[in-house]
Amino acid sequence: MSNSISLNDLKSRDPSYLETIFSLANGHFGIRASDPIIGSDTAGTVVNGFYEISKIIYGEKAFGYADNNQTIVKLPDLRTINIYDNQGNKFDISNLKTESLNMNTGLLTSTYELSNNISGKTIELTVNSTLQQSDNQMVGLRYEIKPLSYSGNIKLTKHLNIVASVDTVGDPRRAKAVKTLEYQKDNPNSHQEILTTTTKKSKMSLQMAIYAKDSLEKEYDLSNGKVVFDVIGVVSEPNGKVSTNDLPSFEKIVNDSTNFWSDFWERSEVKITGDDSLNQALHFNLFQLTSSSGRDGKTNISAKGLSGTGYDGHYFWDTEMYMSPFFTYTNPEIAKNLIKYRYSILEDSKKTARAAGVDEGVLFPWRTIGGPEASSYFPAGTAQYHINADISYAVARYYRATNDEDLIKKYGMEIIIETARFWNSLGSYSKINGKDQFCFFDVTGPDEYTAIVNNNYYTNRMAKFNLGFAVELIDKFPEKATELGVTTEERNNFLKESKSIYLPYDSEKKINEQDDSAFNKPIWPFETTPKENYPLLLHYHPLRIYRYQVNKQADTLLADFLFDDITKEQLIREYDYYEKITTHDSSLSRSIFSALAARIGLKNKAYSYFMDTVKTDLIDLQKNTQDGLHIANLGGSWLTVVSGFGGLQVKNGSLTIANHLPDEWKKLSIRLQFQGRLLEINYLPSKIDVSILSGEPLKIIVDGVCRKDS
Structure with a gap:
């Protein structure tokens, strides 16, 4: 069943891994699927935006370094319960028998056989859990206990245990x-x-509450069969209070969750005909991606979402490049709120820019929760200035998919202008090939195995876009531009710089060069590197890695994917070159390689990379799923399907699609929203059918041919 996943679908039985896979969340908080009897060090509750700070300890601190770590707080496990027999002996041995997540309803069902070393008698415990999605502070927990070899009285105690x-x-x-x-x-x-x-340290507070209709400590008689014990949990907003008045029943929470996911799949469905396991994996990815996404304009999506505490719960550029595309084209209200979060940290981002010695504009933090920069290693952190343009690209993507001028005027345009001002202040003109070209020195691109270089191609190409989009908005909304202090001189500077940005190109290889010095370095000795030494970052000093041509993930190729502005022949050459030096040590990498391979007709490569992308967590490809899901990769799997195999792009304001259906599939169906319409696109081996399920007829470019669908 493609919209459910069970224990039998997974190879690993590692408890921490299973806690991650079967975790539940609603954008506000998440609960790991812990064993409610024995618990674990990794069990607990994670709340989006609730974090503690601590001083970053540097051996030698320099001016402008980030001051504080920000670490998401792991709160008590809401699933925990104690069960005792009629002699007061605790059932403290637990054996997970079955577990199943229904992605149509958001209901997780876990069944355990319990016993203890004293009597050896057994009972069965089933935990049904689901989170309310409309009022996102509620969780419903239903404990069902059945007699097995023990059928006497039992006592249940339910408390919030501090670990x-x-x-x-x-x-x-x-x-x-x-x-x-x-x-x-x-x-x-x-x-x-x-x-x-x-x-x-951060001076934040949060309340959690549990409520049972009769009592949190209750006795039952198992001699008559199964008993049911319902508990409702409540988790406040950061710095908020809980209320236990008029709490919904377990059944109402299940209904609320079911309605949410039914509506979600109506707008967001993706179906692959020909491979049920891929369908299941893709549905799992979209379910968990949406579960982890902040929806209030005050929070974002952390690298591990709300499934764990990996990467300290920080928000990165992953949101804009790998996750917000899905929401933009299926659930634009979530995409809008992700943009509003970035707007909410503009003042902190101005401080980050000034600390970096840039006198104008903003520099969004490389990693953060509350707004200030939290990266303690600037070469692979703060120096990734491209995050400014990544966020600007996401604003533009949202605007072109929705025509939401209100968002642009209230939030988006200020982001675009302030990031453009940053590029204007950061860059400088240099004489290259006999021309004055606008350059950016000592930057780091997406590839974190190459740091502090001049003219990283991706960074420069994205800055070019950022400055050009600023000019577009200034011309379209002149009153707002004036309100933001934009002058004619500043607008013209943006335009000139956008047209003059230097993009490294190697005339011998006839490909874009990752940066000014990239091709002068020796290639990493892949043939003598042991398999167990990947990821390289855990086995080699950064300075050693930086001396070589070796990529952690797609860099120049990511720019190729986003802009599609080079010939197919050049793209094939670039793909061939950069693929050979890429380790894919980042989970973000394979989705881009897959999507590009689909575009240029490398069907086997596209499918192979996709198989790894779509099942990254289900097969624990990166070997650290126990710390939380790779949320950006979940979004990347959708990108691969829709923008790779489905060829979706927006060009000159028109939706463009192309058929790159894998030979292994009989049919691909996707639903998405574009400019107020809900579309269903069906890809078959020899044709594409487009239906507009709601909204006016729309001009669409299908395999290069313009047509109007209704």
């Missing part, structure tokens, strides 16, 4: 331990408990 944070070492992708928390527990009566967690 100490555990240090993790050796892997920079894992979260830091947070040990500066204060807790206050209140029990107003026997059927509710409220826990307030306060961070000592």
Whole structure:
């Protein structure tokens, strides 16, 4: 069944891995699918935007370095429950028997066989859990207990248990331990408990509550068969309070979740005919991507979403390049709120720019939760100035897909102007090939195995777009431009710089060069590098990696994917060259290689990379899914299908699609929204059918031919 996933669909039984795969979230908070009886160090609840800070300790600190870590807080596990027999012996041995996530309803069902070492008798525990999606502070938990070899009285106790944070070492992708928390527990009566967690440094607070209709401690008689114990959990907004008045029943929470996901799939469905396992994987990816996305304009999407605490819960450029495309074309309200989050941190981003010595504009933080830069390693962090243009590209993508001028005037245009001002101040003219060309020095592109270089192709190409889009908006909305302080001189500078930006090109290889020095370096000794030494970042000093041609992920090729502005022949040459030096140590890499391979007709490569992309977490390809899902890759799998195999692009304001259907598939169906219409596009081996399910007729370019569909 493509819209469910069960234990039998997975090869690994590692508890931390399963906690991640079966995690539930609603954009506000997430719950890992822990064993409710024995728990684990990785179990818990994660709240979007709730974090603690700690001083970054540098051996030698220089001016402008980031001051503080920001680390998402792991809160008590809402699934935990204690069960005792009639002698007071705790059932403390748990064996997971079955587990299934229904992606049509958002309901997770987990069944365990419980016993203890004293009596050896067994009972069966089934936990049904789901999160409310409309009022996103609620979780419904239903505990069903059945007699097996034990059928006497049992006692259930349900409390919010505080677990100490555990240090993790050796892997920079894992979260830091947070040990500066204060807790206050209140029990107003026997059927509710409220826990307030306060961070000592960031000065934030959050409340969690659990509620049972009769009592949080209750006795049952199993001699008559199965018993049911319902608990409703509540998680406040950061710095908010919970209310346990008029809480919904478990059934109402299930209905709310079911309605949300039904509406979601109506707008966002993707179906592959010919491979049920790929259908399942793709649905899993979209379900978890949407579950983890902030929807309030105050939060974003962290690298691990709300499925774990990896990467400290930070937001990166991943949102704009790999995740927001899905929302822009299926759930634009979420895409809008992701843009509003970036707008909300403009003031902090101005400070980051000034700290970097750039006198104008903003520099969005490379990694953050609350707004200030939290990257302690600037060569592969703050120096990735391209994040400014990535965010601007996402604003433009949203605008062209929705025609939402209100968003542009209230939020988007200021982002575009301030990022353009940054490029204007950062860059300088240099004489190259006899011409004055606008250049950017000492930058880092998406490939983090190459740092602090001159004229990174991706960065320069994105800055060119950013400046050009600023001019487009200034000309279209002159009153707003005046309000933002734009002068005619500034507008003309943006235009001149956009046209003059230097884009490195190697005339011998006839391809775009990743940066000014890229092709002067030796190629990494791939043939003598042991397989176990990947990812390279965990086994080699950065300075060693930087001396070679070796890519962690798509860099120049990502620009090729976004702009499609070179000939097919050149694209094939670039793909061939850069593929040979790319390790794919980043989970972001394979989706771009797949999509580009589909565009240029490399069907086998496109399909092979897609297979790895779509199942990255389900097969634990990167070997760290236990820390949380690779959320950007989930979005990347949709990009591969829709923009790679489906050829979706927007060119000159028109929706453009092309048929690159894999030979292994009989049919591909996708639903998306574009300029107020809901479309269904069906790709068959020899044709494309387009239906407009709602909205006016639309001009669409299909395999190079303009047609009007209705």
